[in-house]
Amino acid sequence: MIHVLAADxxxxxxxxxPLWITIIKAVMLFAFLMLGILFGVWFERKLISxxxxxxxxxxxxxxxxxxxxxxxxxxxxxxxxxxxxxxKVLYLxxxxxxxxxxxxxxxxVPFGPVVNLFGVQTPLQLVDLPVAVLxxxxxGAVSVYGVVLAGWSSRSPYALLGxxxxxxxxxxxxxxxxxxxxxxxxxxxxxxxxxxxxxQEQTWFAVLLIPSFLVYVICxxxxxxxxxxxxxxxxxxxxGGFQTEYSSSLKFALIMMGEYLHTFxxxxxxxxxxxxxxxxxxPITTFWEGANSxxxxxxxxxxxxxxxFCFIVWVRASLPRVRYDQLxxxxxxxxxxxxxxxxxxxxxxxxxxxxxxSRTVGIALGAVIVVGALAIWMRFDTVNQRRxxxxxxxxxxEFEELSEEPAAGGFxxxxxxxxxxxxxxxxxxxxxxN
Numbered sequence: 001m002i003h004v005l006a007a008d009x010x011x012x013x014x015x016x017x018p019l020w021i022t023i024i025k026a027v028m029l030f031a032f033l034m035l036g037i038l039f040g041v042w043f044e045r046k047l048i049s050x051x052x053x054x055x056x057x058x059x060x061x062x063x064x065x066x067x068x069x070x071x072x073x074x075x076x077x078x079x080x081x082x083x084x085x086x087x088k089v090l091y092l093x094x095x096x097x098x099x100x101x102x103x104x105x106x107x108x109v110p111f112g113p114v115v116n117l118f119g120v121q122t123p124l125q126l127v128d129l130p131v132a133v134l135x136x137x138x139x140g141a142v143s144v145y146g147v148v149l150a151g152w153s154s155r156s157p158y159a160l161l162g163x164x165x166x167x168x169x170x171x172x173x174x175x176x177x178x179x180x181x182x183x184x185x186x187x188x189x190x191x192x193x194x195x196x197x198x199x200q201e202q203t204w205f206a207v208l209l210i211p212s213f214l215v216y217v218i219c220x221x222x223x224x225x226x227x228x229x230x231x232x233x234x235x236x237x238x239x240g241g242f243q244t245e246y247s248s249s250l251k252f253a254l255i256m257m258g259e260y261l262h263t264f265x266x267x268x269x270x271x272x273x274x275x276x277x278x279x280x281x282x283p284i285t286t287f288w289e290g291a292n293s294x295x296x297x298x299x300x301x302x303x304x305x306x307x308x309f310c311f312i313v314w315v316r317a318s319l320p321r322v323r324y325d326q327l328x329x330x331x332x333x334x335x336x337x338x339x340x341x342x343x344x345x346x347x348x349x350x351x352x353x354x355x356x357x358s359r360t361v362g363i364a365l366g367a368v369i370v371v372g373a374l375a376i377w378m379r380f381d382t383v384n385q386r387r388x389x390x391x392x393x394x395x396x397x398e399f400e401e402l403s404e405e406p407a408a409g410g411f412x413x414x415x416x417x418x419x420x421x422x423x424x425x426x427x428x429x430x431x432x433x434n
Contacts, residue, residue: 009114009123009194011130017122024117025126026107033106037260038068040309047310048317075253083154083245090153095246095254097146102261105139108132109268110194112278112297124278124298125194132193133181136269137174140223143262144170147225147232147242150255154245162241165324166225166232172331173222173229179339180215183346184273197277206274211342213274215335220270220312222327224263227316231324267308275304 017025042057042065049056057064082088112124129135144166151163185191187208188199199205206213222229233241246252271277278297285291291300322330 008198009110009125009128010198011128011192011195013114013123013194014125014128018120021117021120021122022126025122025124029107029126030103033103033261033264036264037257038072039065040260040264041068041071043309044313044316047313051314051317072253076250078247078249080249080251081247083156085155086245087153087155090149091245092251094146094150094153095251095258097149098143098258099146099254099261101139101143101146102258102265105136105265106261106268108136108193109265109272110197110277111301112295113293115295123194128192128194131191133185133191133196133269133273136265137178137181140262140265141170141174143258146258150246151232151242154242156245158240159242159244162232162244166242169222169229169231169327172328173219173335176215176331176335176339177219177223179336179343180212180219181273182339182343183209183212186343186346186350193272193277196273197279200276200279204274204276209274209346211338215339216270216274218330218335220266221315222331224266224312225259226263226312228319228322229327230321231327263309263312264305267305267312270308271301271304275308277301 045067046056046064057067060066060070082091107126108128110123110125110128114121114123147166148163151159151161151166154160184196184205187205188196190196190199196205221227225232231241233243240246243252243255246255278292278301279285280288280291280297280300284300290296
C-alpha cells in the first residue's frame with residue numbers, strides 16, 4: 001500500500017510504513033553511522049594535522065583513507081586482557097551501554113522530507129515521538145551509566161575517579177542543556193523533531209533564540225565528552241580515566257565508537273533543533289523552489305552536519321582542558337541562571353505574541369525580567385570586582401612583608417648554619433676520601 005503524504009512530515013506520518021521499509025531505513029542509518037565513524041576519525045586526524053602543519057595519516061590507502069579501517073581491524077583482532085580484580089560482567093557490559101543509547105538517540109534525527117523509497121512514500125527519519133527531544137536527553141543520560149560502570153567495574157582508583165567525574169559532570173551540563181531546549185518548545189509548540197524542523201521554515205532557531213543556541217553549543221562538548229570537557233578521561237591527572245583498564249581491543253574500540261556516536265548525535269541535534277534541520281539555507285531557497293523537496297535536503301543536512309563536526313574538531317585543536325571545578329562552576333553559576341532568565345523572557349514574549357489581550361502584562365513582565373537580570377549581573381560584577389581588589393591587596397601586602405625579609409630576592413630561606421643545621425653535628429671530611 002502506498003501512502004500519499006505531505007512534503008513536510010508530521011507525527012501523523014509515522015507508524016504507517018511497511019516493516020521492510022522500516023528495516024531498510026534502520027540499515028541505512030546504521031551504515032551511515034558506521035561509515036561516519038570510519039571517515040570521521042580520519043577526517044579529524046587530517047584536520048587537526050593541517051591545523052598543526054602536519055600531514056596526518058598518509059600511508060594506509062590513498063590519502064590515508066584506510067587508516068581507520070586498519071585501526072579497527074587491529075583492535076578487533078588483538079587479544080582481550082582481563083585484569084584479575086575486575087567485575088567481568090559489568091566490565092564487558094559497560095562499553096555496550098555506551099554504544100547502544102547513542103545509536104538509539106540518532107534514530108529521531110530527520111534527514112529529509114517525505115520521499116519515494118522503493119515505491120513507498122516515507123519520511124527520511126527512522127522514528128518520531130511526541131517527546132522525541134526528551135528521548136534524546138534520556139539516551140544521553142543512560143549512556144553515562146556505561147562510563148560509571150566502566151570505572152567502577154575496573155576496580156582501579158583512576159578509573160573509579162573518572163566514572164565519578166562523569167556522574168558529577170552530567171548534572172552540571174545536562175540540566176543546562178535541557179533548559180536550552182525549553183525556548184524551542186515554547187516557539188515550536190511541540191517536542192517532535194520533525195515538527196521542530198517545520199517550525200524553522202522562515203527563521204532558524206539559532207538566529208531567533210541565539211542565547212539558547214550558545215548554551216547548547218557549550219553543553220554539547222560535555223554531552224560528547226570532548227575537549228574542553230573530557231574530564232572523565234583526563235590523561236593528565238587520571239592516566240586514562242574510566243577507560244584506564246581497557247586494553248586496545250574490541251572493548252576499547254566500542255568505547256571509542258560510543259564517544260564518536262555521541263559526537264554525531266550532538267551535531268545532529270544541533271542541526272535539527274537550531275540550524276533548520278534538512279532545510280536549505282535562505283540564499284538557496286530564494287531562487288530554487290525545489291531545494292527542500294526530493295532527496296536534495298539530505299545534501300543540506302549533510303553539509304550542516306559536517307560543518308558542525310568541523311567546529312567540534314576545531315575547538316579540540318584550539319582549547320585546553322578546563323579544570324573540574326571550573327566546569328562545575330560554569331554549569332551551576334552561569335549556564336543554569338542565564339537559561340532560567342532567558343526562558344522567562346521568551347515566555348513573556350510568546351505570551352505577547354500569542355495573546356493580544358495580555359500584551360501590556362507581557363511587556364511589563366519582560367521589562368521586569370530584563371531589569372532584574374541586569375541588576376543581578378551588575379551585583380555579581382561588583383562583588384567579583386571587590387573580591388579581585390581584596391585578593392590583589394592581600395598579595396601586595398604579602399609581597400611587601402616578604403620584601404622586608406633580609407633574604408635574596410625577597411624570598412625567605414632557612415639559616416645555613418651547616419655545623420649545627422637541623423641539630424646534626426657535621427664533621428669536616430678530610431680531602432681525598434669518599
